[in-house]
Amino acid sequence: MKEAASKNNEDPYVSVVMPVYNEVDFIERAVRSVLAQSYPKDRLELIVADGMSTDGTRQIVLDLAGETEVPVSVVDNPKRIAPSALNRALQEAKGTIVVRIDGHCEVDQDYILNCVRLLREKKADGVGGPIETVGEGSVANAIALAMSSSFGVGGSAFRTVNDREKYTDTVAFPAYTREIIERVGPFNEELVRNQDDEYNFRIRKTGRRILLSPDIRSRYYSRSSFRSLWRQYFQYGYWKVRVLQLHPRQMSIRQFVPLAFLITLIVLSVASMFSMAAAWMLAIVGFAYLLGNLFASLSTAGRRLRLVPLVSLSFAILHFSYGFGWMFGIVAFRNRWIGETAVNDHRPDVAQISRGEENPSEPGV
Numbered sequence: 532m533k534e535a536a537s538k539n540n541e542d543p544y545v546s547v548v549m550p551v552y553n554e555v556d557f558i559e560r561a562v563r564s565v566l567a568q569s570y571p572k573d574r575l576e577l578i579v580a581d582g583m584s585t586d587g588t589r590q591i592v593l594d595l596a597g598e599t600e601v602p603v604s605v606v607d608n609p610k611r612i613a614p615s616a617l618n619r620a621l622q623e624a625k626g627t628i629v630v631r632i633d634g635h636c637e638v639d640q641d642y643i644l645n646c647v648r649l650l651r652e653k654k655a656d657g658v659g660g661p662i663e664t665v666g667e668g669s670v671a672n673a674i675a676l677a678m679s680s681s682f683g684v685g686g687s688a689f690r691t692v693n694d695r696e697k698y699t700d701t702v703a704f705p706a707y708t709r710e711i712i713e714r715v716g717p718f719n720e721e722l723v724r725n726q727d728d729e730y731n732f733r734i735r736k737t738g739r740r741i742l743l744s745p746d747i748r749s750r751y752y753s754r755s756s757f758r759s760l761w762r763q764y765f766q767y768g769y770w771k772v773r774v775l776q777l778h779p780r781q782m783s784i785r786q787f788v789p790l791a792f793l794i795t796l797i798v799l800s801v802a803s804m805f806s807m808a809a810a811w812m813l814a815i816v817g818f819a820y821l822l823g824n825l826f827a828s829l830s831t832a833g834r835r836l837r838l839v840p841l842v843s844l845s846f847a848i849l850h851f852s853y854g855f856g857w858m859f860g861i862v863a864f865r866n867r868w869i870g871e872t873a874v875n876d877h878r879p880d881v882a883q884i885s886r887g888e889e890n891p892s893e894p895g896v
Contacts, residue, residue, distance in 0.1 A: 541574070542647065543626070543628050544574050544626045545574060545630060545643055545647065546578060546620075546624035546628070546630070547565050547577045547629075547643070548620035548630070548631050549578070549631075549632050549633065549634055550582070550617055550634070551581055551584065551616075551634035552582030552583075552584055552616075553584045553588055554584070555584075555587050555588050555591065557634060557636075558588050558634050560637050561633070561635065561636060561637060562577070562579075562591070562595050562603075563595065564632075564637040564639075564640075565577050565601075565632060565638065566595065566598075566603075567640055568642065568643045568644070569640050569641050569643075569644050570643040570644045570647065572599075572601050575602075575643065576601065576603075576624075577601060578605075578620040578623050579604070579606070579620075580605075580607075580616035580619045580620040581606070581607065581608060582608045582609075582610070582611035582612070583607065583611060588634070592605055604623065606619050606620060606622075606623055607619070612723050613723075613726060614719060614720045614723075617726075621712065626709065628646070628650060628709065629706065629709065630642075630704070631704055631727075632704050632749075635752050636662070636749050636750060636751045636752065637749065637750045638750075639748035639749065642748065642749065643706070645744065645746040645747050646658050647706070649744055649747075650708055654742050655698070656708050656711040656739040656740065657702065657707050657711065657734055657739070657741040658706050658743075658747060659702025659706065659741070659743060659744075659747055660704075660743060660745060660746065660747025660748055661743065661745060661748065662704070663748070663750045664676075664678045664752075665751070666752070666755065669838065672835075672841075673832075673838045674753045674754050674757075674760050674841075674845045676832060676842050676845070677845035677849060678753055678849070679831075680827060680831045680846075682823070682846060683831075683845070683846050683849050683850075684849065685785035685786075685788065696743065696745065697742075698742055698743070699742075700728070700735070700741065700783070701727055701741060703727075704749055705727070705731070707734075711737070711739055714737060715734055715737065716733075722770055723770055724766045724767055724770035725767060725774050728771075728774055729774050729781065732774075732781040736778075757844060760845065760848050760849070760852070761848050761852040764849055764852040765852040765853070765856040767856060768852065768853040768854060768855065768857040768859075769856035769857070769859055769863070770856075770860065771786060771856070771857065772857060772861055772864050773860070776868055789850045789853040789854035790854045790858065792820070792854060793854035793857075793858065795816060796813070796817070799812050799813035824846050828842040828843040
């Protein structure tokens with residue numbers, strides 16, 4: 532990472548790094564939200580790490596670069612995954628503070644200003660805020676509602692807590708001090724998904740803290756189809772297995788619940804062919820889930836009753852795709868239960884399983 536000289540009385544130089552791949556529908560909004568920051572423009576740069584986009588994403592970035600006084604550069608990311616994009620961008624970053632912002636979101640005008648303020652107050656070495664998940668269209672709206680619900684994503688603080696400061700395990704679109712990045716090292720390029728969870732755990736292992744602040748606001752655009760939602764959360768579950776193998780203490784109980792629920796259903800389904808008691812248990816568990824799902828869907832949709840069936844289906848996809856991802860991950864990584872490996876351990880043969888996702892750069896759960 533290159534260092535920019537600054538005087539003690541100046542605002543710190545900030546590098547915004549943005550991993551993108553085929554984000555033509557959202558990239559202009561994402562970049563413009565960075566360029567419109569209230570933070571001093573002469574203390575800011577944007578580095579877009581492009582996964583060799585084929586849909587015009589890069590040209591949009593280059594066109595916007597010609598309209599602003601903020602330095603904007605594009606670096607190639609031939610691996611087309613988020614951790615390699617972040618590492619390529621970090622190699623070029625000049626800032627004493629680095630902010631990750633994805634191409635699928637928009638950030639509040641004071642996003643960087645508040646990140647810098649909190650970091651300078653020494654409250655933490657990594658800061659982020661709650662994300663407002665929104666959708667365009669009925670299906671996307673339903674998905675956004677489900678992803679903002681505790682029933683849908685458990686206790687994921689940056690998706691469900693928006694009214695108070697809280698020290699937490701991980702945050703979306705974080706800002707880090709240069710010092711902690713150099714201490715912790717690069718992102719793990721094996722982890723196609725969940726690389727942010729793993730990185731923040733390494734930060735916390737050093738005794739540093741991650742802060743969620745309601746002053747740091749962003750808007751994230753959800754998936755627009757159930758198929759893409761299934762693929763997204765399947766990958767989250769799949770790669771969470773590798774995070775478990777690398778850092779067992781990083782895990783929380785909520786991350787095991789979908790797997791446990793799925794295994795329970797499978798075991799009871801098999802047992803019910805031989806046992807009436809198991810059949811009754813299967814019916815009870817299934818009915819309890821459907822009832823809980825319906826109640827949560829009604830509560831989440833509120834007055835938008837037409838969205839209740841779509842929200843209900845979104846909940847089911849979140850839970851079952853994540854659980855199946857776990858199961859497939861356990862099988863795929865069955866020979867890897869050997870403790871922590873090197874941070875920069877590359878496994879392209881394994882990573883190929885999940886690289887087909889159209890937007891691999893989003894925050895994990």
